[in-house]
Amino acid sequence: MIITYFALFIGTQALAQHTMQGYISDTKTGEKLIGCSVYISSTTEGVTSNNYGFYSIKTNKLPARLVFSYIGYISDTLEFRNSVENSNISLTPKTSDLKEVEIKATGTATSTPRTGxxxxxxxxxxxxxxxxxxxxxxxxxxxxxxxxxxxxxxxxxxxxxxxxxxxxxxxxxxxxxxxxxxxxxxxxxxxxxxxxxxxxxxxxxxxxxxxxxxxxxxRMKTGNSTGLKGEYGIGILASRLFIEGPLSKNKKTKFMFSIRRCNIDLVTRLATRMQSNLEYSAGYTFYDLYSKVTHQFDAKNSLSFSFYNGRDNIFFKQRDRGDVGAVTFFDYKANIKWGNTLASFKWNHQYNSHVFGSLTFAYTHFDYLNGVQYVEKNKTDRKVVEKANSSFVSGVNDLILKKDFDYFVSNIFSLKLGAGYTHHQFNPGMNYYKNVSIDSMAGSPKLQSDEITAYAESDFKLFKDVNANAGIHFNTYFVGGSIFPTLQPRITVNYKMRPNWSVKSSFVYMQQNLHLLSNNGAGLPTDLWVPATSTTSPQYSYLYSLGLYHTLKDNGIELSLEGYYKSLNNQIEFSEGASFFGGTNNWEDKIERNGKGKSYGVEFLAQKEHGRLTGWIGYTLSYNYRKFDNINKGQWFPYKFDRRHYLTLVANYALNENIVFSGDFVFNTGNAITLPDGKYPTINEEFNYGSFANPFPVFTRVYDNTYTYPGRNQSRMPVYHRLDCAVRFIKEKKKGTREWVISVYNVYSRQNPYFVYMEHDKQKQLHLYQISIFPIIPSFTYVRTF
Amino acid sequence: MLPEGRRQMYFQSILNPDSCIRVFVGQTTGIQDDIQSPVNDGIVFVFINNVFSDTLQNVESGIYESELKPAINDTIRIEVLANTKMTGETIIPTPAVISNPEYKYPTFYDAMSQQNYGTLTFSINDNPEQENYYEILIYNSQFSDYTQEYWYTYESNYWTIYKPDIVIQNEGDWDFIPTTLFFSDELFNGKINIFSFITHASNSSYILLRSISKEYYYFRKYYTRHAFNAQLHTDGIHNLLFAGEPLDMYTNIKGGLGVCAAYSSTTATKIVVIQ
Known part of the structure; x- marks a missing residue:
């Protein structure tokens, strides 16, 4: 059928004599606009710009008027009398009080075949x-x-x-x-x-x-092509600097650089050093560094280099100078560090008026390290007398090569094709210990795996008023001599019943060749990325969805009601909460595998994207369950974040150009947790002191209470709700703007449970307590653009 | 509010050839109840090698006792009639012998704690005829100024052993802070295995080996994980962040909860210290 359509639309293309194509960008910054709607005003035929702002549209007759429409921008038109090589256009961002010359377009939600x-x-x-x-x-x-x-x-x-x-x-x-x-x-x-x-x-x-x-x-910014621009901001949590602009006079090369740094350690370093009489310091910090350089060789070729590096560091440093008379001193360091590094080269090439391609070569890396270092030196000659390192390291490295094509065959038929290769190297978790006499390691060995992917995807008109996006994703995964090939079909169909009304349905099959072993609680990235193997198969899912979409004519409010059913297969989980710190076993010995999951629900969204008041109301009714052979006696149980109701309200209101109010409200069912519902004494032969008079010690038989559970996750935390507000005061300066942002998190200081625990009171009665860590939190941020 | 579950019957019986058969019978209580709920009007039978042998007498609150002592290799079945019928069965294992317990000191220095440790080695000759399960107990002596006597402290758990033998590591229980050292013969079935622990010991340390029944082994394994995940030994928020999901206790009792298990032990052997 796809081939038939291909042939049909190649034929259609032959009839289409004139191709109009080019790039769509932002007037002020030169950034390319992704997903911008382009259509011929005399027809309903249209296309959208790709991820690089490129569009290509065809017409049988000229002159033709093209309409360009994008959320947050003033719509614009281009008149074509003759076919031209390149028709680039820049759209101007709307400001809050600008009255747009509205070009009535159908709602985005109802016109695109996409769901979700x-x-x-x-x-x-x-x-x-x-x-x-x-x-x-x-x-x-x-x-x-x-x-x-x-x-x-x-x-x-x-x-x-x-x-x-x-x-x-x-x-x-x-x-x-x-x-x-x-x-x-x-x-x-x-x-x-x-x-x-x-x-x-x-x-x-x-x-x-x-x-x-x-x-x-x-998508990262590519950098401002109009001139050197920037922004800096200072907040309670972090400070940041952002710069962008052209690197050459002809503006063919431009850059973007952004750095953000957490401020918490600045306070904690000082506080802990003062508290310890300069002996130790402790704290936490992170940073994120983004950079991108793009060079436009000519109208059809550009090369870009993207880079990201981010790192978190929880640290404790101690420097003991030793007592008076001591011959040695020591330095002690403990760190928990984690972070990502990403670097990619991308070459974009426009082959002709309707084929656009990109070639990407990239490296991405994540690592986690929990380490301790001890060095003891002589005071006199500074010679190291003792040195020891202990660390737990896990991580993943990927090398990626891929090629993608966008083929704008006709206005009602476009193709996306691509293929790629990824090499993974996993370190699922290794403990290292080294001192002057021992150099040992224990844990899970490193694993290599490879993936080859290819895809073909098409947006096309199936019948009158029926559009579709269909495709196939092919993936072959190689690990340790095992091969897992899959063909993953994807299809979405949009039936436009009436103007501003549509029904959409989709089916997708997805496969994931990675697993994440998640430890409970903590909030640290103490999760291990591990590859699927011959014994721990890749996870896969089926997702079905059906939705009704409507755009209100008068105010452009978009309404949607979408139902879904998802099944998850080959899920894994730690066997009954194994901790991997200091773990000596291979990760595959610690897990339950072949788990199943199912989730289903209904989602409602009303979204207003235009005007002074924007925002949305969202509501989800959902069910979410898991099943493992050796957990909960093999019965289905609610997933930890199975929340029956999830309601959100978001609103932004621009009082004028200088003052913008915003707020959000969240209400949801409490998380599912497992609590005991009974207890009984069990013999725990803890061995107390025995008498030497016996041949060997006398045992004291101790009874400990053990719990009975009604099943996994059968209880609920209290409901969660919270209101946040913010106001921004914006002032135009000679160069750029100045912003003060006053933000209040949890306005009415709701004591939402972060976690719950059981504790005996003085009367030995067991009670359930909750820890809430976010009361009302006001904050101020200063932002200056230049 | 903590949930209130339905009440369930249980019995507990850990048997060994050196003691009379004892069974503890009770009913689970609410999680917030301050009292236990022993059952004193139950009827408890013992069957040895499938032959009815005795009706146990209620001697203390919830405790039933027989004058019989089980013999090695006996199959013991206990039946309890108390609101419901409960049955549990186990086999008294053959005692195993430990040999050549030696402690070499010092062999390892831990820079972090700035302590010296030694290496404890000993051998077990595993019976190839069957699956075997073991438990090791190590004791160190201390002199009490108060009683003017030597007292033994139990020294074979997570906190006192710096690095356990690979057999213990292979059990996968070490992360759950076990209070005893229990293991199967999976890695040395039918062979003589030399164990090696980095730990503390002294001139007056003893080591004791128990042969344990399969039920006892699983009971210890589940208890260790159950206790760790439910934080039975750490009240309040301590250790909460790394605790795992709750785990039901092991039971081999049909019709109820609890355990019927057994062990056999030989005399403790003195550890020879080599400086």
């Missing part, structure tokens, strides 16, 4: 209230239906019953493995460095693969 695609403009994300004043792109998506956060304040994403490892987080098409800073309170993404972000929670196009539950597609 969430977009929040970066500008809107910047306006949301933020914990500690630090705006976070992932937390913004937690406010959308179908996407939930983990424990309070964290930026892990749980999409439609999935887990954070099942999210494919792409930075310029390259995956990042761990995307959170400590406790997940802030993600690694600096909003200043981002041009575009979207989250796909269903109906995954065939070009994506390798994860089960979502795709977070983030």
């Amino acid at each position: 695609v969430l977009t929040i403009p970066v500008q809107q994300i910047k306006q949301l209230p933020a914990l500690g004043g630090e705006v976070d792109v992932l937390k913004a998506f937690q406010l959308m239906p179908g996407v939930q956060g983990g424990t309070e304040g964290t930026s892990g994403l749980y999409v439609r019953g999935g887990t954070p490892d099942q999210n494919l987080v792409l930075l310029d098409d390259i995956p990042l493995y761990y995307v959170n800073h400590i406790g997940g309170f802030v993600s690694v993404f600096d909003v200043n460095a981002i041009n575009d972000i979207k989250l796909i929670k269903g109906g995954f196009p065939a070009r994506y693969g390798g994860r089960l539950s979502s795709v977070v597609d983030i």
Whole structure:
């Protein structure tokens, strides 16, 4: 059928005599606009710009008028009397009080065949209230239906019953493995460095693969081509600097550089040193560094280099100078460090007016280190008398080579084709110990694996008023002599019943060749990335969704109601909470495998994207379960983040050009937890003191209480709710703007449970207590652009 | 609020050839109840090698006792009638012998704690005819100024052993802070195995080997994980961050909860210290 369509539309293309193509960019910054809608005003035929702002549209007759429409920008038109080689256009961003010359377009949600695609403009994300004043792109998506956060304040994403490892987080098409800073309170993404972000929670196009539950597609800025621009900001949690601009006079080369640094250690270093009489210092910090350089060789060729490096460091340093008379002194260091490094080269080439290609070569790396170092030296000659290192290291390295093509065959048929190769090297967790006499290591050995992928994806018109996106994703995974080939079909169909009304349905099959072993609690990245192996098979899922979409004519509010059912297979979990710190066994000996998962629910979204008041209301009713042979007696049990109800309200209101109010409210069912419902004494033969008078000690038989459980995750934490508010005071300066942001997290200081625990009171009665760590938190941030 | 579950019957019986058969019978209580709920009106039978042997007498609160002592290789079945019928069965294992316990000191210096450790080695000759399970107990002596006597402290658990033998590591229980050293013969079935521990010992240390029944082995294994994950030994928020998911206790009792298990032990052997 695809071949038939191919032939048909090649024929259609032959009839189309005139091709109009070019790049769409932002007037002020020169950044390319991704997913911009382009259509011929006299027809309903249209296309969207690709990830590099490129569009190609065909017409049988000239003159033709093209309409360019993009959220947050003033729509514009281009008149074509003759076919031209390149027709680039720049769109101007809207300001809050600008009255747009509206060109009535149908709603985005009803016209595109996609389902489950969430977009929040970066500008809107910047306006949301933020914990500690630090705006976070992932937390913004937690406010959308179908996407939930983990424990309070964290930026892990749980999409439609999935887990954070099942999210494919792409930075310029390259995956990042761990995307959170400590406790997940802030993600690694600096909003200043981002041009575009979207989250796909269903109906995954065939070009994506390798994860089960979502795709977070983030595009870095390429840099301002109009002149040197920048921004710096100082907040309670972090400080940042952002610079962009052209590197050459002809503006063919431009750059973007952004750095963000956590401020917490500045205070803790000082405080701990003062407290310890300069003997030790302790604290925590992180940084994120983004950089991108792009060179445009000519109208058809460009080369870009993207780089990201981020690192977290929890540290403790002690320098003992020794007592008076002591002959030695020692230095003691303990660190927990983790971070990502990503580097990629991308060559974009426009082959002709309707074929666009990119070649990518990239390296991505994540590592986690928990280390202790001890060095003892003589005071006199500084000679090392004792030295010891102990560390736990885990990580993953990927080398990626891929080639992608966008083929704009006709206005109603486009193709995306691509292929790639990835080499993985995993270090699932190794303990090292070294001193003057011992050099040992124990744990899981390093593992290598390889993946070959290829895909073909097409957007096409199936019938009148019926559009589709269909494709196939091929993946072959090689590990330790085993081969796992898969063909993963993907299809989404959109039936436009009436103007502004549509019904969409999708089916996707996804496979993931990685697993993440997650430890409970902590909030540290003490999760191990491990590859699928011959004994721990790749995980896979089926996702079905069906939705009804409507755009209100008068105010452009987009409404959607979407239902889904997802099945997860080959899930793994630690066997009854094994801790891997100091673990000596291979990771495969510590896990339960072949687990199943199922989640289903209904999501409602009403979103207003235009005007002074923007925002959305989201509601999700969902069910989320897991099943393992050796857990919960083999019965289905609720997943930890099985939340029956999840309600969010988000609003931004621009009072005028200088003052913008924003707020969000979240309400959801409490997390599922396992609590005991009974107890009984068990003989625990703890051996107390025995008498020497006996041949060997007399045993004292001790009875300890043990618990009975009603089953895994059968209890609930209290409901969670929270209101955040922010106001931004913006002032135009001679050069750039100045912003003061006052943000209040948890306005009414709701004591939401972070975790619960049991403790005996003085009367030996057992009670359940909760720890809440986020009361009302006001914050101030100063931002200056230049 | 903590949930209230339904009440369930249980019995516990750890048997060995040196002691009379004892069974503890009770009913589970609510998680917030301050009292236990022993059952004193139950009927407890013991069958040795499938032959009815005795009806146990209620001697203390919830405790039933027989004058019979089980013999090595006996199959013991206990039946309890108390609201419901419960049955548990185990085999008294053949005692095993430990040989050549030696302690070499010092062999290892831990720079972090700035302590010297020694290496304890000993051998076990495993019976190839069957699956065997063991438990090791190590004792160090201390002199009490108060009683003017030597007292033994139990020194074979997670906190007192710096690095356990590979057989213990292979059990996968070490991360759960076991309070005793138990293991199977999976890695040395039918062979003589030399064990090696980096630990503390002294001139007056003893080592004791127990042969344990399969039920006892699983009971210890589950108890260790159950206690760790439920933080039975650390009240409150301590250690909470790294605790795992709760785990049900092991039971081999049909019709209820609890355990019917056994062990046999030989005389403790004095450890020879080599400086």
